Amino acid sequence: MRYDFAAIEKKWQDIWEKKGTFRAKDDYSLPKYYALVEFPYPSGQGLHVGHPRSYTALDIVARKRRLQGYNVLYPMGWDAFGLPTENFAIKNHIHPEIVTKKNVARFKQQLKSLGLSFDWSREINTTDPNYYKWTQWIFLQLFKKGLAYKKEMAVNWCTSCKVVLANEEVVNGVCERCGGEVIRKVKSQWMLKITDYAQKLIDDLDEVDYLERIKTQQRNWIGRSTGAEVNFKTTAGDTLTIYTTRPDTLFGATYMVIAPEHPNIEKWSSLIENMPELIAYREQSARKSDFERTEVQKEKTGVEIKGVKAINPVNGREIPIFVSDYVLMSYGTGAIMAVPAHDTRDWEFAKKFGLPIIEVVKGGDVEKEAFTDCETGIMVNSDFLNGLTVQEAQVKIKKWLTEKGIGREKVNFKLRDWVFSRQRYWGEPIPLVHCEKCGWVPIPEDQLPLRLPEVESYEPTDNGESPLAAMEDWVNTTCPKCGGKARRETDTMPQWAGSSWYFLRYCDPHNDKELASKEALEYWLPVDWYNGGMEHTTLHLLYSRFWNKALYDMGIVPYKEPYKKRTSHGMILGENGEKMSKSRGNVVNPDEIVKEYGADTMRLYEMFIGDFEKAAPWSSASIKGCRRFLERVFALQDIVTDEEGYSKELESSMHKCIKKVSEDIENLKFNTAIAAMMSLLNEITDKGSITRGELKTLLLLLNPFAPHITEELWEIEKFGGMLNEQKWPEYDEEKCKDDSVEIPVQVNGKLKGTITIPVGAEKEQVQAMAQSLDKVASAIAGKNIIKVIYIQNKLINIVAK
Structure with a gap:
């Protein structure tokens, strides 16, 4: 039977969507697992093949956890406020909201085509008023606790974009985005008092499972x-x-x-x-x-x-x-x-x-x-x-x-307070008004969200004020405290705002009464495994930890650290070994890869490309090898026997493979897990047959990596139910042990050959076997054996003079 990946993948994606297969359950009595990836900024360019590397890795973890009996939350959403969309809107005279909707639709279609097991029923978007209502609400809690304040300060000002830039956005004295001259300018800015949490942000790193280099970056930034x-x-x-x-x-x-x-x-x-x-x-x-x-x-x-x-x-x-x-x-x-x-x-x-x-x-x-x-x-x-x-x-x-x-x-x-103002339109409005009598006053919480008004022009102003400043009807209001004349804050929040707490909203995304219910937060938090780019392991990670800690101190969230585990992936480079970019002409479009090779092949290749934590160049030649591997797996249906268990010839190999894949997934060693399954497939091919029991196990192990083909084969073989409803295979440690091992034989430290010995063999037995080698016998002829150094199951060295 031909491996028709296009038909197979569409079939199973439709089934999963119809059945709601990957929706997290609201049954809080079940063991839970919360897997999280950084939600993307939906740009007009769509995904390139570097994006799915992180998504696929945590998808593998999420799928394995479901097979292990966990109630899994693996959500996705959109970090959609920000300058690129606003600049595009200005240039093309299109409302940023329309641009965002179009970009989100494109990204979502691409992600769905990869068969990622996201719970789309919990999709969030930072530009949705139902979402940013709670971003504003959090800001008000920070303001009431004295953690938000306004201050005159020198800022980086792009003379072209007419916007305040973070230090990281200024390169060689010019704006990273537009190349315009950047000057220092004194402006009144909203600040968040992250410095109040500097010591806690350091101390609590001892309580989390982050890669050491991530902890080091956090500590160095706090300084x-x-x-x-x-x-x-x-x-x-x-x-x-x-x-x-x-x-x-x-x-x-x-x-x-x-x-x-x-x-x-x-x-x-x-x-x-x-x-x-x-x-x-x-x-x-x-x-x-x-x-x-x-x-x-x-x-x-x-x-x-x-x-x-x-x-x-x-x-x-x-x-x-x-x-x-x-x-x-x-x-x-x-x-x-x-x-x-x-x-x-x-x-x-x-x-x-x-x-x-x-x-x-x-x-x-x-x-x-x-x-x-x-x-x-x-x-x-x-x-x-x-x-x-x-x-x-x-x-x-x-x-x-x-x-x-x-x-x-x-x-x-070294840590400075967080500059929280942006003089732009496309961001969350800051829910405060200024009254000559009362000063800065929060708008009542029952009036949230304070929605972004429609504006005729999104152009930044020459005097450095937000486009909202020109909207007198919106700006002029009454003071909630004294009823007198007041003016709304016209600065908006930075893109960091919505991404600093999104992991909380996923727990209960449709709640219109509170940020999320106490029960949902207590059940799902903390996030069990969070993966993202190394470029976000300082500021984003620091900001979200700070917001979580502030909310914890207010009694709003149940845990002081938001993420139990944080890992990071290396980027996928172009075939020329350089970072993918349009200007270099080395961007690989995932749509084209899925069309030519299939989503399963692309998923498998992205995990097989190299060490997950290091950068790796794309290789059009290597992806074909992953495609051939899946074709060989699909062809196994032609050599299946009726036996339900493991054959004697493959029993040890099956248990070793289960152990290897199980452990490698937990340690981000996806490439070696795939190599283990490829090696097992070679053994099966050499044997010329595979039992039903062996095929079931192989499909379960391969499923997190290549979910479509494995579901299809499970159905073809009538194994019962859907594969994603089964149980992750277990291994017997005793059956993973080798009966024999090959070790090097040395004489006076020089290699003379190798011998295969029983595992755990005693020194005298190994020495006798070593001395039976012709090269060893001639090397020690006429000499006295001074001593024999034997490292069990590793090496034997005969010292003779």
Whole structure:
């Protein structure tokens, strides 16, 4: 019978949809499993073959869990607010809502064609008012708890898109999206106080099963450090406060650096002799992103403040103050002390500007380079710290600073509060009004959702305000608190908003009374396994963990961590080994692959392509091998015998294969699981027949990877019911053990051959078998055997002289 994949796949997709096969049950007495993948942004380009890699992997896990008896929730939805859709709408004069609906329909059709077992009855869309009602509701809870506030701050402003950009969206001083010039601009922005949760976000990583590199990224982004705040008096009569992790090196501080935006520059303007030079430097710095400013390898630039100096508090020496863009106002206090003998960046800066370099930890030639390996060592040139170890000096200096009232011990974090405003149309409206009398006031919760109004133009405004600002009828309203005149907030939320809590809504997506019922949240949470791209393992993961923790503290969600397990996949590259993109001409369309080879072949190949956690290039030649494997599986119906159990010849291989596939799925080793099934198929082919019992097991093992062909063969063979309703096969550990093993034989460490021995054989038996080899016998002839080294089941080495 010909393997007609197109007919088979459509048939089973229709059956699954009609029967609601993959719908999660509302029976909370069943054992549950919540598998989650990052929901996609539905762009106009549709999917490329890189997208389904994550979806297929967790689909395999979800299908296996169903066969293991779990009530599985494997949902899908759309992260649909955001700038790309709005830009497309502006360019083509189409409402973003229409663009979004069209893109979602395209994505959904593509995903369904792959046979992914999503529960489409729980589909969500961040642009649906029934969804963003609860995004707004969460924002109001954060506002009421003091976790949302408004602040004037310098932001990245794209002069072309006319929008605020995150630091990550600025590359080489231009907008990543449009290439337009980016400048720094002061704007009033809504902020979320994620810094209140910095320590919890670090501590609770110990309670979750994340890949270690993901935990490391989280910790590095939060950036906890312990040190001291130190007050430096200035000749202007005021104080500059700095934070340092190395207060023990204070005697080596030979200059200070402040950020170009530091408010003291204006404060000292009457004393500063070179103010025009400082202003020009500030304007130059405003054209750089924070990432560019802090890049380690870049050329050091700066301007000395003429007219004001700082005073080193440990020795009373006057030291110069510089303005340099490598210091950020948003980190620490916007001022640093510079110890050039023990910091590479400070050393390069000092060399460029001819500043003193004083060694305070013995260990290097500071004239040639900074001695940066100074975590241990003995203090020198440091007065009362001389002769102490670094650790002793840190304790003593912190105590001294506290006693003198010029400093204190402090914990610091690199993490900044989350900028939550966007001056765009296509985002969730912020449900607050501003009243001259009452300040910022939440709109009543029973008036949610605050819907996006229809606008004639989505164009951003020249003054940096949202297009909503021009809608006076919408903006002007009454204060819910006093009834007086008020104006709505016209900024919208960022795309991050809807994606920070979507995993919660999947638990109870049609609830119009609350975010989700308490029973649903207690049953489904936490997410058992969450997979997504490494590019989202810092910010998205951090933001969603923060929202969950805030909601947990409010008693709204039952667990403080949202995800038990988080893994990440490597991307699929083009055949040329480069990242897939239209500009490179190397994008592979999954529609074409499904049409030519079938969804099962594509699923199988995406899992077989290489290590799931690493990038792998697409190969048109290799996908044909996966297609041939499925054709061979389909042909097994021609050699099935009537036996229900396993044949003696294949019994051990069947149990080994069950064990291998079962364990490899749990460890993301999908490629080796498939290789094990290919090896088993070769054994079956060599034998020339397969029992009904063996075929049942093979189909069950292969089903999560290739669900359509396995369901079809199950039906053809009349095995009873649908395959997806069966039980995952079990293995007997004893039957997975080999009776014999091949080991290398060495004489004086040199390989002389191999022997096949019974598993667990004793040393004397193995030695006798080894010495029967001709090469071994000749190698030890006329010599005395000094000793025999035997590593059971691994190796034997005869030492002879």
